[in-house]
Amino acid sequence: MTTTVEGRHRIERVRHEAKRRRLTVESATAVTRNMRRIAFVSPDLADFVSLGADDHVKVFVPDPAAPNGAAMRDYTPRAFDAARRTLTIDFVLHEAGPASDWARRAAPGDLLEIGGPRGSMVAADDFDFVWLVGDETALPAIGRRVASLRPDVRVATVVVVDGPEDVQPFETRADLRPIWLFRSVGALGDGERFVAALRDLPTPEGDGYVWIAAEARAARAAKTFMLEERGHPKGWLKAAGYWVRGKAGESEKLDG
Numbered sequence: 001m002t003t004t005v006e007g008r009h010r011i012e013r014v015r016h017e018a019k020r021r022r023l024t025v026e027s028a029t030a031v032t033r034n035m036r037r038i039a040f041v042s043p044d045l046a047d048f049v050s051l052g053a054d055d056h057v058k059v060f061v062p063d064p065a066a067p068n069g070a071a072m073r074d075y076t077p078r079a080f081d082a083a084r085r086t087l088t089i090d091f092v093l094h095e096a097g098p099a100s101d102w103a104r105r106a107a108p109g110d111l112l113e114i115g116g117p118r119g120s121m122v123a124a125d126d127f128d129f130v131w132l133v134g135d136e137t138a139l140p141a142i143g144r145r146v147a148s149l150r151p152d153v154r155v156a157t158v159v160v161v162d163g164p165e166d167v168q169p170f171e172t173r174a175d176l177r178p179i180w181l182f183r184s185v186g187a188l189g190d191g192e193r194f195v196a197a198l199r200d201l202p203t204p205e206g207d208g209y210v211w212i213a214a215e216a217r218a219a220r221a222a223k224t225f226m227l228e229e230r231g232h233p234k235g236w237l238k239a240a241g242y243w244v245r246g247k248a249g250e251s252e253k254l255d256g
């Protein structure tokens with residue numbers, strides 16, 4: 001286990017044993033029109049561990065275009081129930097991609113192999129405020145994090161989605177200010193929308209943790225704004241490109 005203390009706050013990186021698991025689809029339901037929630041059950045989940053809200057597993061899905069017939073993609077464990085040995089993953093349904101296609105068609109009884117999580121990053125819940133910025137692929141991690149935060153901590157979520165039909169309610173005890181940005185309104189890119197919304201958001205007193213995950217260019221724009229224009233401390237910010245426009249199966253770590 002690696003522990004970094006970024007100033008006053010503890011951020012731990014915990015490694016887990018890499019393991020493949022075979023899961024069976026238990027149910028598939030619509031969260032919103034473009035997001036499908038798939039619940040899996042398996043005895044293989046007996047020793048599954050997911051400590052961080054933004055952990056990810058690798059899912060292995062059929063891909064006729066891949067040399068070995070399978071593609072590997074990253075997804076967030078949205079919920080895990082150790083007693084029932086169930087794992088829930090929320091899949092964004094987008095135009096084309098083997099993981100999105102698999103999720104669109106998934107039905108009870110279908111099988112899916114997963115690997116990981118190989119590690120978790122656990123940020124202490126002792127920041128004065130938390131800002132969570134992302135697109136629909138970040139909603140599972142954002143939903144999980146806001147549900148885990150202590151009562152009354154100030155949280156702002158800044159999420160870009162296609163329109164009001166894609167809004168999800170968050171379960172939380174925190175003092176939450178949800179900001180939804182709709183692509184259906186105006187012609188800005190996601191990154192420009194993030195920057196405009198963040199510019200309008202007054203910085204609360206105290207120490208803040210900022211987490212950003214979206215399409216790589218948009219995530220980079222939000223990160224650059226927070227570090228360069230807001231002067232947010234680098235150690236208290238985590239950013240990732242969860243997908244890259246026009247490139248299959250790619251993501252980008254934006255740390256450093």
Ligand SMILES: Cc1cc2nc3c(=O)[nH]c(=O)nc-3n(C[C@H](O)[C@H](O)[C@H](O)COP(=O)(O)OP(=O)(O)OC[C@H]3O[C@@H](n4cnc5c(N)ncnc54)[C@H](O)[C@@H]3O)c2cc1C
Binds near residue numbers: 076141
């Ligand atoms: C750590 C991490 C956690 C993630 N967690 C989740 C999660 O819980 N739920 C989730 O839905 N996604 C999540 N993602 C994003 C997901 O891994 C990508 O969207 C992935 O590319 C989807 O695979 P695919 O096979 O459907 O499409 P790909 O084959 O990878 O891509 C095909 C085409 O679709 C485009 N594309 C990919 N994703 C999207 C999208 N969301 N919207 C529009 N176009 C897209 C690509 O640019 C490419 O042109 C996560 C990513 C990371 C790195």
